[in-house]
Amino acid sequence: MKCSDAEKLLSAYIDGTLNDDDKAKFEEHIDNCSACRREYHIMNAMIVSCRKLGDIDLPENFRHDLHERLIKEKRLKKRSIYRFIGKYKALVAACLMLAVVLGTAAGIGLFGGSPKRSASTAQSQKASGSAKDEKMISNDAKLFSAPSSPALDRKSPENGTGTANSSDNFVNVNISKAEYDKYSKDIISFIESIEGQKISSTPLQYTIPKKFTSEFISKMKDSFKIYDVMVTPADSAPENDDARPKGESAEYKAIIQININE
Amino acid sequence: MNYPEKELVRKSRNGDIEAFESLIQSYEKRIFNIAYRMTGDREDAYDISQEVCIKIYKFIKKFRGDSSFGTWVYRITSNVCIDELRKRKANVIPFTITNPEGEYEIPVADRDKLPDEAYESKELSEAIRLCLLQLEPKYRVMIVLKDIYGYKYEEISKILNINMGTVKSRINRARKLLKDELEAGNLLGTNPSKK
Ligand SMILES: [Zn+2]
Numbered sequence: 001m002k003c004s005d006a007e008k009l010l011s012a013y014i015d016g017t018l019n020d021d022d023k024a025k026f027e028e029h030i031d032n033c034s035a036c037r038r039e040y041h042i043m044n045a046m047i048v049s050c051r052k053l054g055d056i057d058l059p060e061n062f063r064h065d066l067h068e069r070l071i072k073e074k075r076l077k078k079r080s081i082y083r084f085i086g087k088y089k090a091l092v093a094a095c096l097m098l099a100v101v102l103g104t105a106a107g108i109g110l111f112g113g114s115p116k117r118s119a120s121t122a123q124s125q126k127a128s129g130s131a132k133d134e135k136m137i138s139n140d141a142k143l144f145s146a147p148s149s150p151a152l153d154r155k156s157p158e159n160g161t162g163t164a165n166s167s168d169n170f171v172n173v174n175i176s177k178a179e180y181d182k183y184s185k186d187i188i189s190f191i192e193s194i195e196g197q198k199i200s201s202t203p204l205q206y207t208i209p210k211k212f213t214s215e216f217i218s219k220m221k222d223s224f225k226i227y228d229v230m231v232t233p234a235d236s237a238p239e240n241d242d243a244r245p246k247g248e249s250a251e252y253k254a255i256i257q258i259n260i261n262e
Numbered sequence: 263m264n265y266p267e268k269e270l271v272r273k274s275r276n277g278d279i280e281a282f283e284s285l286i287q288s289y290e291k292r293i294f295n296i297a298y299r300m301t302g303d304r305e306d307a308y309d310i311s312q313e314v315c316i317k318i319y320k321f322i323k324k325f326r327g328d329s330s331f332g333t334w335v336y337r338i339t340s341n342v343c344i345d346e347l348r349k350r351k352a353n354v355i356p357f358t359i360t361n362p363e364g365e366y367e368i369p370v371a372d373r374d375k376l377p378d379e380a381y382e383s384k385e386l387s388e389a390i391r392l393c394l395l396q397l398e399p400k401y402r403v404m405i406v407l408k409d410i411y412g413y414k415y416e417e418i419s420k421i422l423n424i425n426m427g428t429v430k431s432r433i434n435r436a437r438k439l440l441k442d443e444l445e446a447g448n449l450l451g452t453n454p455s456k457k
Contacts, residue, residue, distance in 0.1 A: 010434070042441060047437070056298060066312055070315075071279065
């Protein structure tokens with residue numbers, strides 16, 4: 001056996017995965033070759049030391065922080081469907097309108113079966129989500145095909161699913177059906193007054209500029225006597241809007257989710 | 263609560279945070295430590311391991327159960343680590359033999375000890391920790407999985423989704439590279455007169 005062959009077998013010899021024949025040849029070689037014997041001793045010592053490196057402890061705040069992030073993630077998941085509807089509100093409305101028109105047309109015998117199209121348009125828009133990330137997580141993912149991850153970029157907690165930002169406040173308003181019936185119009189008109197524009201439908205999710213968060217909450221509590229309002233404040237942007245560079249404030253939102261309890 | 267893992271996975275799929283936390287509890291320390299060995303930095307390891315846990319929660323529906331849950335978890339961990347290291351490739355940290363706790367002392371060879379004893383010193387472990395960071399991520403991950411955590415070839419093949427032949431040759435190459443790094447830094451203190 002040549003030294004170059006012995007070098008190739010060294011790793012497997014240490015791991016004990018050589019067949020009997022190779023093992024015998026390898027041992028015979030290092031018995032007679034001091035250079036390879038030395039290589040073997042060094043490599044072996046190195047591997048033994050690796051095993052001894054041991055673990056370091058999890059940071060104390062690890063579980064607590066993870067818990068907070070999981071709650072946020074769950075909320076984002078739940079919201080993404082609403083956000084989708086919100087984002088494509090105009091498109092969805094147009095499609096519905098089209099469906100009505102086509103439906104009417106079909107009714108009077110001009111077309112057949114066309115209304116289905118509106119739904120598939122919406123579907124294909126939605127599908128463009130976080131395909132990149134999903135590929136990475138897939139069981140078939142190749143090691144080096146991993147796409148970029150936001151591991152150290154805390155400002156983008158989600159990938160491609162929409163417009164939410166970790167700098168946004170999340171406001172959960174929990175109300176009963178009765179309260180909703182009683183106040184929904186007032187809540188909407190209050191949001192309209194902040195937004196300065198009319199809201200045509202009555203969805204359960206609204207977006208207002210972040211700086212109105214506290215005003216919104218006090219309005220809920222003081223005027224409507226709705227006390228079950230939970231705010232998850234942003235974690236990475238200054239709470240005070242004035243502390244931020246000019247022109248940026250439009251990016252930060254408060255996302256209001258109305259939850260109607262049974 | 264001591265549900266079998268399968269049950270915890272099922273509940274986690276439905277977004278059950280409590281179930282997910284019990285599930286991930288058995289893995290989070292290892293996730294954190296793999297990230298620590300891969301990056302050599304506690305803060306980075308923290309960021310990466312939090313990110314990994316969130317990804318697992320987010321994509322647990324994608325876990326088909328073809329492999330063990332652990333294999334899938336460590337695959338995501340390895341992927342995120344390697345990906346992060348590749349992103350940083352542009353600004354490679356120059357090799358300095360220092361550590362956060364202070365100056366690192368190059369171990370002096372103890373010529374009276376047998377090689378095995380001399381090399382098994384704490385200093386060598388420390389040298390390995392540092393030299394490991396000089397290896398390309400694809401080799402670094404081999405040392406981490408094989409020599410630090412003792413995974414078998416087959417397990418590594420599943421975690422990294424590469425075939426056994428590649429695993430074997432990469433481990434061989436990774437060890438050679440690590441040894442070269444140690445010797446280049448004169449960190450092994452080898453004594454040629456020792457026969
Ligand atoms: Zn030889």
